[in-house]
Amino acid sequence: MDKRIFEIEEKLKEKLPAKRYIHTVGVMYTCASLAMKYEYDIDKAMMAGLLHDCAKYHDDDTMLKRCEKYNICISETERKMPHLLHGKLGAYYAQSKYGIDDDEILEAIRCHTTGKPGMNKLECILFISDYIEPSRKKIPGLEKVRYCAFNKGLEDAVKMKLICVLDYLEDSSEKDIIDRSTIETLEYYKRLK
Secondary structure, three states: OOHHHHHHHHHHHHHOOHHHHHHHHHHHHHHHHHHHHOOOOHHHHHHHHHHOOOOOOOOHHHHHHHHHHOOOOOOHHHHHOHHHHHHHHHHHHHHHOOOOOOHHHHHHHHHOOOOOOOOOHHHHHHHHHHHHOOOOOOOOOHHHHHHHHHHOOHHHHHHHHHHHHHHHHHOOOOHHHOOHHHHHHHHHHHHOO
């Protein structure tokens, strides 16, 4: 196992609030489980899971300012919902603060919040793991997405997660500001099979 995983985990334990740290470790091990199931590099999956929320400790205003400072592109939806920026800022931190130079890991972190059409195996693994990790409280479709992830396939699990998330957002106060990437991602996965 990549020894950097343990080193970074210790740093994040100090940096993240306890609840976020527990979620992070859950995502890391869920990524490892899905990597084993789908024959993907376990260390890379664990690293992506470990670092996926490494910028999530910032408040919305700080995330906006940091993204502007580091010239990270901000969409109109992200400007209205800055918490969506933690994936992009997290990818930047993974590279600049934690020394990750693997483009596949960085892109998985970057897109784990909204998804994107045509995600590769690692991107799907992280996108799903963030939703189904063991410490998640009851969220819409959790059991269905877990079932799909381990019994139907990554693409089915991605599609099921997106359907659940968008159904939830449609019924919430955030329905007017759903990120276009999420809608495009669902449209892409609905066209498969």
